[in-house]
Amino acid sequence: MPSFRTPVAKSLAALALLLALPAAARAAKPYSEQVVERTLDNGLEILLLEDHKAPVTVVQVWYRVGSRNETPGVTGLSHMLEHMMFKGTKAHGPEEYSKIISRNGGNENAFTSDDMTTYFATLASDRAAVEIELEADRMRGIQLTKENFEPERQVVMEERRMRIDDNPIAFLLETLNAATFLEHPYRQPTIGWAKDIEGWTLEDLQRHYDLYYRPNNAVVVVVGDFDAKAMGDLVAGKFGGIPRGEDPPKVRATEPAPRGAKRIEVEKPAKLPFVAIQWHAPNLHHPDSPALEMLAGVLSNGKSSRLYRDLVHRDRLALEADASYDRTSIDDKTFSMGGQPQPGVPIEKLEGALLAQVEAIRKAPPTREELDRVRAQMESAFTFAQDSMFYRGMLLGTYEMAGGWRQIDEYLPSLAKVTPEDVQRVARQWLTPANRTTGVLVPLPIDPSAPVERVPSGPIH
Amino acid sequence: MKHSTLALALCATLLPTAARAGAPAVERPKLDNGIQLVLSTQSSVPIVAISCLVDGGARLDPPGKEGLAELTGSLLSDGTRGRTSEEISKIVDSMGASFSTGASQDWVEVGATVLARDFETGVDLVARSLREPTFPPDEFARAKTETLGSLQASEDEPQVVAARAFRKALFGQAPYGTPVDGSLDSVKGLTRDDVLAYHASLAPGKTLCAIVGDVETARMKEVAARLLGAWSPQAKPLAQRAPATSPTARTLIVDRPVAQASIVIGQIGVPRTDPDWFSIVVMNHVLGGGGFTSRLMKRIRTQGGLAYGVSSSFGATRLPGPFQVVLQTKVPSAAEASRIVREELQKLHDEGATEEELAAAKDYLTGNFPMKLDSTAKIAGLLAQMQYFGLGDDYIERYAERVRAVTLDDVKRAARAHLHPDALVQVVVGPRADLEKQGIGSAADAGAPAASPEAPAPAASPARTAAPSSRPAAPAEAPALEPAAAPAAGHDEPTSPGA
Numbered sequence: 001m002p003s004f005r006t007p008v009a010k011s012l013a014a015l016a017l018l019l020a021l022p023a024a025a026r027a028a029k030p031y032s033e034q035v036v037e038r039t040l041d042n043g044l045e046i047l048l049l050e051d052h053k054a055p056v057t058v059v060q061v062w063y064r065v066g067s068r069n070e071t072p073g074v075t076g077l078s079h080m081l082e083h084m085m086f087k088g089t090k091a092h093g094p095e096e097y098s099k100i101i102s103r104n105g106g107n108e109n110a111f112t113s114d115d116m117t118t119y120f121a122t123l124a125s126d127r128a129a130v131e132i133e134l135e136a137d138r139m140r141g142i143q144l145t146k147e148n149f150e151p152e153r154q155v156v157m158e159e160r161r162m163r164i165d166d167n168p169i170a171f172l173l174e175t176l177n178a179a180t181f182l183e184h185p186y187r188q189p190t191i192g193w194a195k196d197i198e199g200w201t202l203e204d205l206q207r208h209y210d211l212y213y214r215p216n217n218a219v220v221v222v223v224g225d226f227d228a229k230a231m232g233d234l235v236a237g238k239f240g241g242i243p244r245g246e247d248p249p250k251v252r253a254t255e256p257a258p259r260g261a262k263r264i265e266v267e268k269p270a271k272l273p274f275v276a277i278q279w280h281a282p283n284l285h286h287p288d289s290p291a292l293e294m295l296a297g298v299l300s301n302g303k304s305s306r307l308y309r310d311l312v313h314r315d316r317l318a319l320e321a322d323a324s325y326d327r328t329s330i331d332d333k334t335f336s337m338g339g340q341p342q343p344g345v346p347i348e349k350l351e352g353a354l355l356a357q358v359e360a361i362r363k364a365p366p367t368r369e370e371l372d373r374v375r376a377q378m379e380s381a382f383t384f385a386q387d388s389m390f391y392r393g394m395l396l397g398t399y400e401m402a403g404g405w406r407q408i409d410e411y412l413p414s415l416a417k418v419t420p421e422d423v424q425r426v427a428r429q430w431l432t433p434a435n436r437t438t439g440v441l442v443p444l445p446i447d448p449s450a451p452v453e454r455v456p457s458g459p460i461h
Numbered sequence: 462m463k464h465s466t467l468a469l470a471l472c473a474t475l476l477p478t479a480a481r482a483g484a485p486a487v488e489r490p491k492l493d494n495g496i497q498l499v500l501s502t503q504s505s506v507p508i509v510a511i512s513c514l515v516d517g518g519a520r521l522d523p524p525g526k527e528g529l530a531e532l533t534g535s536l537l538s539d540g541t542r543g544r545t546s547e548e549i550s551k552i553v554d555s556m557g558a559s560f561s562t563g564a565s566q567d568w569v570e571v572g573a574t575v576l577a578r579d580f581e582t583g584v585d586l587v588a589r590s591l592r593e594p595t596f597p598p599d600e601f602a603r604a605k606t607e608t609l610g611s612l613q614a615s616e617d618e619p620q621v622v623a624a625r626a627f628r629k630a631l632f633g634q635a636p637y638g639t640p641v642d643g644s645l646d647s648v649k650g651l652t653r654d655d656v657l658a659y660h661a662s663l664a665p666g667k668t669l670c671a672i673v674g675d676v677e678t679a680r681m682k683e684v685a686a687r688l689l690g691a692w693s694p695q696a697k698p699l700a701q702r703a704p705a706t707s708p709t710a711r712t713l714i715v716d717r718p719v720a721q722a723s724i725v726i727g728q729i730g731v732p733r734t735d736p737d738w739f740s741i742v743v744m745n746h747v748l749g750g751g752g753f754t755s756r757l758m759k760r761i762r763t764q765g766g767l768a769y770g771v772s773s774s775f776g777a778t779r780l781p782g783p784f785q786v787v788l789q790t791k792v793p794s795a796a797e798a799s800r801i802v803r804e805e806l807q808k809l810h811d812e813g814a815t816e817e818e819l820a821a822a823k824d825y826l827t828g829n830f831p832m833k834l835d836s837t838a839k840i841a842g843l844l845a846q847m848q849y850f851g852l853g854d855d856y857i858e859r860y861a862e863r864v865r866a867v868t869l870d871d872v873k874r875a876a877r878a879h880l881h882p883d884a885l886v887q888v889v890v891g892p893r894a895d896l897e898k899q900g901i902g903s904a905a906d907a908g909a910p911a912a913s914p915e916a917p918a919p920a921a922s923p924a925r926t927a928a929p930s931s932r933p934a935a936p937a938e939a940p941a942l943e944p945a946a947a948p949a950a951g952h953d954e955p956t957s958p959g960a
Contacts, residue, residue, distance in 0.1 A: 053505030054835035086753070095763060098753035103821055105828015124831050154766030161721035162769055162789050168617050269718050271616040303550035313546070316603055319610045342610045373554050380557025380576055386506045387836045446616070446718065 030409040035396065036228040037405075038236065042244040043216025046235050047396050047405060048228040051389050057128040057224030058389045060120040061135045062397045064219075065212035067190040068114045068251055068330060074200060076192015077208045079112040080156055084205060085119065086110075087148040089141035094148055097134055104130050112190055115330045116401045122390060125225040129234060135220070136238035139213055144202050153197065160191050168270040168441055169340075176439030179264045180278045184255040186333055214245030219400050223393040251331070255280065262437040270443035272319075273347040276338035277354060279435045284327050285403060288429065290414040291422040292325050292335060297374035298366045298423065299323035299337070299357060304373060306357055307339075317345050317353050328402040335430060347440055361427045365420035375415055382412065484857035485840055488678050489848070492690045495666035499848045500678045500685075503837045509580050509674030510841040511587050512572040513689070514849060516667040519566045519641045520780070521699045524634060526655055528643015532604060533659040534564035537571055539600040542593040546600055552586070560586055566637050567779045568849070569663060574838070577675040581684050584672075588688035591668070594660060601653045612645050619890045620789065623723035626715050627888040631729055631783055636702045664696035665689075669848050673841035704780075712887040712902045722795035722891035726802050727785035728881050733777040733850045740875035741775055743867045746822040747814045748805065749773030749786055754821060756805050761788060767798045775879075779850070784879070792891050796899035799887065807882040813873030827861040 036048040066078050088094035101108040106123035108131070121131040164170045174189045181187035191197075220235050258280055281292055299307050300323035307321040321339035337358070341350040385391045399405045488500045496513075519530045538560060539546040553560045558575040560583075571590045575583035615621045625640055632638035639647065670689060672681045707729055731741065742750070749757035749772045761771045768788045776782025786806075790798040814822075834840055834857070847856045889901055896902065 054831060056831050056835040095753055095759075099821070102751065102754045102825045103828075105825055105830070105832075107829065107832065122832055124828060127828070151762075151764065151766030155762055155769055158721065158767070158790060159769040161791060166619055166719045166721050271613045272610075302554040304547070304554040309547065309550070312607075313603065316606060319607060319614055340614060342606060343613050373551070376555055377557040383506065383576060384508055384559075384574065387508060387838055389835065 031396070032406055032409050035405065036232060038232050040215065040236055040240050042240065042242055043214070044239050044242075045219040045400070046232055047219060047221045047400065048226075048231050048235075049221075049223045049392060049396065050226065050228050051223055051392065052225050053389075055125045055225050056122060056389060057125040057222060057226055058120065058122045058393045059128055059131045059135065060118055060221040060223075060393045060397055061139075062219040062221060062401060063117045063212055064115075064217050064401060065117055065208075065248070066113050066115045067188045067192075068185050069212065069248070070185060070188060072188070073196060074192075074204050075188045075196045076156070076190070077200060077204055078117050078212075079191055080152070080197075080200060081205055081208055081213075082110050082112045082117050082119075083152050083156060084144060084148065084209075085138055085142055087145075087152065088143050089138050090143060091137050091141060092134070097138065100130060100134065106131065114186055114190060116397070118397060120390070120393070128222070128224070128226065128231070132220075132222075132235055132238050136242065139215065139218065139239070140242055142209065144205050144209070146202060149202055149205070153200065156191065157194070157197055160194060160197060163191065164189065165194070168266075168268045168443070169274050171268055172266045172274055172439050172441040173276060175264055175266050176276055176278060176437065179262055179439065180280070180334060180437040182256055184253045184331060185251065186329075186331070210245075212248050214248070215239055215242050216244045217248050219397060221393045221397045221400075223389045223396070255332070258435045261433045263440070264437070265440045265442050267442045267444055269446045270441060271446065272340055272343060273443055274338065274340050274441040275347055275351045275354065276336060276439045277351070278334040278336045278437050278439075279431050280332065281325060281335040281430050282332045283329050283402065284407060286332075288426045289327055291418045291426040292430065293327055294371060294374055294415060294418045295361065295423050295427055296323045296325040296335065297377065298361070298370050301374055301377050306360075307337075307354075310357070311339065311350070311353050315353065316342055317350050318342060321350075321354065328398050330402055347442075351438065351440070358427060358431045361424055362431070365424035368420060371418065371420060371423070375412075378415060379412060485673075485834070485844070487844060487854070488682075489854070490682055492665070492686055494690055494693045495664070495668070496685075496689055496692070497669040497848060498682070498685055499669060499671040499673075499844045500681045501673045501840060501844060502676065502678055502681075503673055503840055504675045506837055507577040507675045508574060508837055509577050509583060509672065509676055510572070510574045510838055511583050511670065511672050512570065512841060512845055513587055513591060513668055513670040514568040514570050514845060515591075515663045516568050516779075516849075517662065517699070518564045518568040519639070520636045521659075521662065521701070522636075522639070522643070522647075523655075523699065524702060525647060526643075526651060527639035527647040528608065528641070529651055529655055529659050530564035530569055531641040531643065532608060532648070532651060533656045534562050534569045534571075536596050536600060536604055536656060537562040537569075537590040537594045537660075539604065540595040540597045541589040542595060544589070546597070549586070552582070556582060558583060562590055564641050566641060580674075580676050580680075581688075584684050584688050587670075588692065591663065591689070592692040592694075596653060596656050596660070598653060601656060605648060605651060608642055608648050609645060612642060612648065619717060619719050619721070619723040620787075622715055622717065623725050623787075623888050623890045626713055626890070627725040627727065627785065627886065628783070630711070630713050630886045630888060631708060631727070633708070635704055636780070637778075637782075658697070659699070661694070661697045662699045664694065664698070665692050666696075669845065671841050671845040671848065673844060674837050707884065708886055710884050710886065712889065714893050714896055714902050715888065715890040716893040717890050719891055720791065721789045722792050722889050722896065723789050724795060724799060724802075724887065724889050725785050725787050726799065726806075726885055726887045727783055728885055729781050730775045730784035731879060732780050732782065734779075734852075737871075737875050737878065739863045740867050740871040741879055742826065743819065743822045743864070744809065744814065744872045744875045744879075745773055745775055746826065747818045747872070748809055751822065751825065754825075756809070757786065757788075757802065760801050760805065761790075761798055765798075765801070767791075767794050767801075771798075771802075777846075777850075792895050793899075795889055795891060795896055796901050799889070799901065803882060803885065806880055806885070809876050810880045810882050813869060813876055816869065819867070819869055819872060823864050823867065826864045830860055 034049055038046040067075060070077055086097055098108060101121050104123055104127040106121045106127060108121040110119040119135060123131055164174055178187045222231055282288060299305060307323060311318045311321045318339040318341055323337045325335045326333035337354045339350050339354060341347055395408060396405045399408050485501045490498050522529045538549055556575055556579045558573055558579060560573045562571045571587045573583040573586055629638050747756060749755045757771045757773060761767045768790045771788035773786045775784050786802050788798055833843055889896055
């Protein structure tokens with residue numbers, strides 16, 4: 001996860017992380033019995049979840065805006081706005097937000113993805129009001145100035161170099177996304193194309209802020225040691241006076257039906273190649289979603305999963321191999337596989353082995369035992385996730401963005417109904433050649449010069 | 462600097478909450494075979510975290526066999542008497558548990574996080590791995606090949622390349638001069654006999670096991686005594702490696718065709734048990750451990766736009782660990798960013814912190830403490846860390862008091878004693894020609910400002926250590942002892958540096 005204000009990395013690992021957030025436990029009460037929901041007159045949604053394990057409260061403000069809402073030429077605006085949200089408001093100077101949270105012992109941060117921008121802080125419960133007041137302040141109050149904008153643009157360029165340009169696998173995945181989607185803005189990198197970053201204006205940012213930073217486009221999630229009624233009143237009190245805005249424009253792009261297998265290659269100095277394969281796949285609103293989730297689990301969950309067992313452990317083809325499914329994206333996205341070959345293994349061989357794993361399930365359903373194991377993992381993961389208030393908030397927010405937090409409770413029951421034949425059927429239905437885009441990282445040689453040591457002539461100790 | 466009335470108003474109420482966080486009830490019995498247990502019942506979530514640490518780790522890798530502790534550690538889960546690797550994986554996945562084994566610079570770790578109902582199976586997995594691993598030859602061959610592959614893959618990560626070169630420049634051939642996974646050369650030479658010899662050095666008397674979660678401590682004791690107590694090998698200790706001397710100031714360039722230079726600047730720091738630790742934590746918070754409020758972040762990111770992140774940290778290690786400042790900046794800015802880091806180190810060394818910085822750091826550190834205890838996984842990690850470093854059973858109760866006791870003079874003294882701006886080691890990963898054009902690597906660059914006479918660098922401090930952090934931006938109090946097997950969804954919670 002990000003350690004600074006940052007877009008959620010579009011890596012397979014990051015996807016896997018989101019997918020590791022399941023729901024509804026055998027033992028625990030359903031979320032619908034735990035969460036208190038309020039909607040203010042100005043449209044702000046509030047989700048409150050009491051959790052008294054420690055005197056700590058997590059506050060998260062979710063805005064329904066990300067690179068999904070952006071247009072060519074000015075990609076990356078949502079992420080840049082996320083950075084600028086720390087640059088001061090009418091009431092508080094630049095960076096003062098972070099100073100105040102720190103002074104109160106809190107940890108604060110934010111992230112941006114395709115679908116959303118989220119701000120969060122964790123504090124001792126008697127300090128939660130500080131964060132809520134500051135979030136209400138910056139929902140409409142930030143001051144976008146040239147003086148703060150230019151250095152921050154440079155910061156984002158550095159972030160892009162670090163995350164994408166000097167990271168061969170991330171660089172490949174960025175290009176792969178652009179090839180997978182013909183029209184849908186999921187083709188755009190959350191951090192923005194490099195040339196777009198250079199070209200943003202203050203007016204672009206201001207327009208984006210005014211369109212999307214409205215109470216009727218946000219969800220406040222609070223998890224922790226508080227009384228839900230009192231906390232709800234506090235949030236309502238701080239945010240209630242902010243006027244409702246126009247409803248933000250809908251994303252109207254609809255991805256055209258796939259027209260056949262696509263393949264791209266990216267050349268970059270690197271030691272090892274990498275292969276990633278994406279198929280268009282429906283999100284949680286589709287009845288096939290639970291079976292796709294189980295399919296990803298059979299392939300990739302744990303060391304007993306097929307990809308680890310066969311490709312990494314038995315055949316020693318891959319250093320790592322992964323499958324993941326974008327269940328909670330707002331619009332339909334992808335089912336993906338990827339892997340890095342062992343040195344000396346041709347990339348085509350690993351690519352073939354990944355596709356053979358898909359073919360095997362298309363030919364014969366997985367065993368009941370495999371499905372039972374995956375279900376046990378999903379159930380345990382839910383219980384483990386309860387150990388973290390932050391992740392409980394992430395779960396609520398992620399589902400709310402994708403179409404409703406109440407669907408959390410449907411997750412495990414929906415998996416329980418999946419049969420081996422369902423898994424085979426969705427593999428046949430969705431993981432087809434025509435629906436597939438493949439990306440390969442082709443390594444260019446790195447100058448293999450050894451470190452050059454310079455011993456200065458200065459003082460020696 | 463403008464104070465926020467909001468912040469000040471609320472600071473007054475800090476104490477009660479911090480106090481309410483309280484210390485968890487802990488029992489610390491010792492098993493007959495010498496294993497030190499640290500037990501705490503936490504019933505908020507029906508899970509249990511089990512984590513056993515055997516002191517030694519990569520610190521004891523024999524010369525030329527770097528990577529041995531990690532290879533041995535990782536193989537502990539790949540076959541135990543009567544069970545294949547695949548069978549172990551099935552047991553783990555059928556419970557939906559997480560189970561991992563491996564090494565850090567300071568210890569070999571075997572850990573599991575399980576649902577409370579699977580508690581005994583979890584302890585059994587851990588105990589079998591310590592007691593009766595089989596190290597099947599084909600698993601050894603696979604793990605070795607995999608390590609060699611991962612080492613090659615890590616060459617594509619400039620920050621990892623920089624961290625590796627920095628460690629080597631700082632500690633050389635001495636302990637901690639190599640990352641736990643070793644180097645291509647050293648791992649190539651490892652044999653199964655080496656692994657057997659390393660395993661034979663693991664002894665119950667060097668082991669602590671922290672068990673935290675939703676099980677009564679009486680049952681924890683009974684199960685641990687039965688399963689972990691049955692481990693009683695004839696341990697054959699490995700030779701300690703000779704410590705290194707403190708390196709002289711210098712700059713290394715690692716030539717790579719990248720857009721962004723990865724820079725690490727630092728020196729050998731202190732052991733976790735250093736009596737100045739709290740002063741150092743406060744000092745480092747001011748310098749680069751305090752996220753967006755730190756001096757380095759202000760100058761390099763906020764004002765300069767030179768980097769996405771910059772941070773400083775002192776490794777929390779048994780022996781003197783690395784002190785390091787880590788940043789990435791576009792190649793043309795490398796010299797400028799490096800100069801600013803050196804200026805800030807010199808300034809803190811010469812002048813110490815301000816009254817306001819001190820107050821802000823103490824407010825953060827004391828106010829943040831409840832967040833270090835807000836989950837079963839975190840409590841397990843902290844309790845293990847306290848035990849491993851011998852921080853005292855009252856560490857949690859006294860934490861806030863110790864932070865508050867730090868004075869401006871303490872910070873100044875810590876800066877003088879533990880920052881050596883005239884003896885900095887610097888590693889820069891980037892295109893050499895471009896970097897050299899900026900003067901990086903020349904005497905003028907690395908020579909650093911004139912030595913401060915009042916703060917001579919230690920002539921030959923024992924140079925050994927290891928920040929186990931894979932994140933170059935480790936906070937001052939790096940969570941050196943994370944539970945080996947934190948649940949997938951509970952582990953990667955974003956935190957600000959300095960958390």
